[in-house]
Amino acid sequence: MEQALAYIRRQKDAVIEWWLNEFGKEYPFFYNLDKLREHGKLYFDLVTAVHIPVQGHPLFQHLPEWCQILFLKKVPIVHVMHSSHLFRQSVFKALSDAPLDEGKLMKVLALLSERIDTYERQVSLYYSVHAHAQLEDQEQRLDELHDDKLSLIGKMAASMAHEIRNPLTSIRGFIKLIRDRLPEESLVLVDNYIHIIETEFDLIQSQITGFLTFSKKPVEESFVLLNVREQIQSALVLINPLLINNNIELTVDLPQELTFYVQKTPTQQVISNLLNNSIDALSSVGRERRIWISGAEDDRWTILKITNNGPKIPDEIQRKLFQPFVTGREHGTGLGLTICKKIMDNHQGNISFCSTDNETEFILKFKKS
Known part of the structure; x- marks a missing residue:
């Protein structure tokens, strides 16, 4: 094995030049080849110094710092990995011409490949850690911007x-x-x-x-136990003329005894807003127009669903539907659903939706007292 290692070390310059040539073909004008040549020499020493465990090699100790520099320079991980793969090919190519016993060559190839694998795993790990940290930082900044808004x-x-x-x-x-x-x-x-x-x-x-x-000091209203059907009927007082004018069939399927513990006025606004949105969504529907209101309950939640058979909410809007100023309507303010979410949050509840080509359903979950 020592004979094979001595042979590959004598091929150091050839290995590095073949690697540089191939890497330059893949990414022309991206990198300074003279600097890469110096890095290649260091990498060659790390790979071939088999008498030192990879993790104990002096160069390996600087790997986190080196990865951070590459990450900050926005060097893609695919470039780094491809560079290492080409380096492996260059080493194998040099050894394939060696006048040595095939068994000994295989042992050396396996040993060198293992050291390259260890290096690649660590690089992938560091890149992953840095990428995760950057994503968390970006999410925090977005949250701060959202809070400011x-x-x-x-x-x-x-x-x-x-x-x-x-x-x-x-x-x-x-x-x-x-x-x-x-x-x-x-x-x-x-x-x-x-x-x-x-x-x-x-x-x-x-x-x-x-x-x-x-507002930081929203209007306070007492929470009271209300019948869901009666609250829906109150909201429909103003909605019914719109349903008639737009030729929309409304179906209300609510258990007579279904109740929830809510602030009456804000909750009615959420229901009215979702019904108005449904009516707007159905304006472009040529077939039969329908809205369903249904409800159920379990041990923890009172659940209210408002569904329409209008078109699908576009995917790009779905991802940020509850953010301020996001709307798919020409004259919409983009605040209605944001207000609904805020009201539901104040109720320690939840608002979600599911939108397909055939229907869109909003689900309100009110926590039981």
């Missing part, structure tokens, strides 16, 4: 809500005054219109409450 929205929402609520308070007062001051015979004539104003007024209040979920 939500904080900005919160400040804007709080300011806007304050400005809108002041005149709304006056409007509510004058509506009550009209009801109190009108003679009964006159009130009968306009009562329906006043009721519509009050309903729309409540809707605006609901929207303000939704925006305030982004």
